[in-house]
Amino acid sequence: MASKITFIGAGNMAGAIIGGLTQSGAAPESITATAPNQDELTAIGERLGIHTTTDNAAAVADADVVVLAVKPQIMREVCQKLADSVQKARPLIISIAAGLDATTIDEWLGGGNALVRCMPNTPSLVGQGASGLYANARVSDAQRQIATRLMQAVGIVEWVEDEALLEAVTAVSGSAPAYFFLMFEAMEDAGVTLGLPAETARRLAIQTALGAATMASQSEHDPATLKQNVMSPGGTTERAIAHMEDANLRQTIAEAMQACAERARQMADELAKG
Numbered sequence: 001m002a003s004k005i006t007f008i009g010a011g012n013m014a015g016a017i018i019g020g021l022t023q024s025g026a027a028p029e030s031i032t033a034t035a036p037n038q039d040e041l042t043a044i045g046e047r048l049g050i051h052t053t054t055d056n057a058a059a060v061a062d063a064d065v066v067v068l069a070v071k072p073q074i075m076r077e078v079c080q081k082l083a084d085s086v087q088k089a090r091p092l093i094i095s096i097a098a099g100l101d102a103t104t105i106d107e108w109l110g111g112g113n114a115l116v117r118c119m120p121n122t123p124s125l126v127g128q129g130a131s132g133l134y135a136n137a138r139v140s141d142a143q144r145q146i147a148t149r150l151m152q153a154v155g156i157v158e159w160v161e162d163e164a165l166l167e168a169v170t171a172v173s174g175s176a177p178a179y180f181f182l183m184f185e186a187m188e189d190a191g192v193t194l195g196l197p198a199e200t201a202r203r204l205a206i207q208t209a210l211g212a213a214t215m216a217s218q219s220e221h222d223p224a225t226l227k228q229n230v231m232s233p234g235g236t237t238e239r240a241i242a243h244m245e246d247a248n249l250r251q252t253i254a255e256a257m258q259a260c261a262e263r264a265r266q267m268a269d270e271l272a273k274g
């Protein structure tokens with residue numbers, strides 16, 4: 001693991017990655033997180049044992065890796081204020097912002113930076129993240145390995161060589177935990193309608209998803225076969241799946257993911273224009 005990592009921004013996604021890193025054995029004292037609000041920082045600092053500061057420039061000055069983890073809408077302002085420190089320290093930059101392209105962020109930071117774009121997801125908090133990574137031309141093989149090791153500490157890593165594919169990664173994994181959480185909500189509600197206590201329905205639905213995901217990740221069979229194995233001819237599952245197919249669930253999922261990727265493209269255009 002790189003010696004000193006600074007997170008600019010200490011919100012949901014930074015908190016998930018830092019939490020995953022410390023649980024996987026990273027030294028908390030090698031990690032710094034920044035945010036404008038000292039109260040928020042004090043809470044995360046006490047919880048995770050990491051350094052915190054409201055001074056972005058100071059946090060970058062001696063960092064080997066800087067993870068940009070603020071909302072895309074404020075990235076320009078944050079980067080432009082950081083440019084002098086980044087130009088002096090020349091850390092590896094890792095941006096986790098949705099949409100924003102590597103060239104734009106590099107320009108905001110004064111240019112000439114080794115920059116990795118990463119699309120992580122919040123299950124990084126429990127070491128079950130799924131991240132897509134893209135490197136600009138200035139990133140060395142050693143820096144690729146640093147980024148790989150950093151994100152592998154909190155889950156799986158897939159590199160893409162075409163930056164535009166990060167939009168697909170956003171649709172498939174970055175935003176996708178929310179799709180499954182929606183499914184849990186819907187299954188809990190339906191379980192209650194069928195007479196179960198809400199907590200019971202929630203526990204059964206979540207454990208079933210965990211079991212299905214674990215099975216799918218370990219099985220030699222593809223998901224279609226695993227699905228078929230649950231569907232006894234003329235039985236209950238067949239009826240449920242027929243209902244989902246008739247309601248065009250696949251089409252709904254495809255359209256939702258297209259909308260997600262399209263929004264990433266739109267955000268990039270809007271934010272680059274400023």
Ligand SMILES: NC(=O)C1=CN([C@@H]2O[C@H](COP(=O)(O)OP(=O)(O)OC[C@H]3O[C@@H](n4cnc5c(N)ncnc54)[C@H](OP(=O)(O)O)[C@@H]3O)[C@@H](O)[C@H]2O)C=CC1
Nearest residue numbers: 009010011012013034035037069070071072096097098120
């Ligand atoms: N949430 C997710 O599932 C995913 C998010 N992302 C990306 O991660 C990034 C962060 O998202 P998320 O964590 O959800 O957002 P949050 O709003 O939870 O976190 C943003 C953090 O940035 C801090 N911040 C605001 N202004 C500054 C500043 N000037 N300097 C330093 N820190 C600042 C905020 O502090 P304060 O709260 O005080 O304003 C907060 O700690 C986004 O770019 C998003 O696209 C990528 C993949 C998944």
Ligand SMILES: O=C(O)[C@@H]1CCC=N1
Nearest residue numbers: 097098170174175176
């Ligand atoms: O919704 C968003 O814009 C961010 C990026 C991916 C997940 N959350």
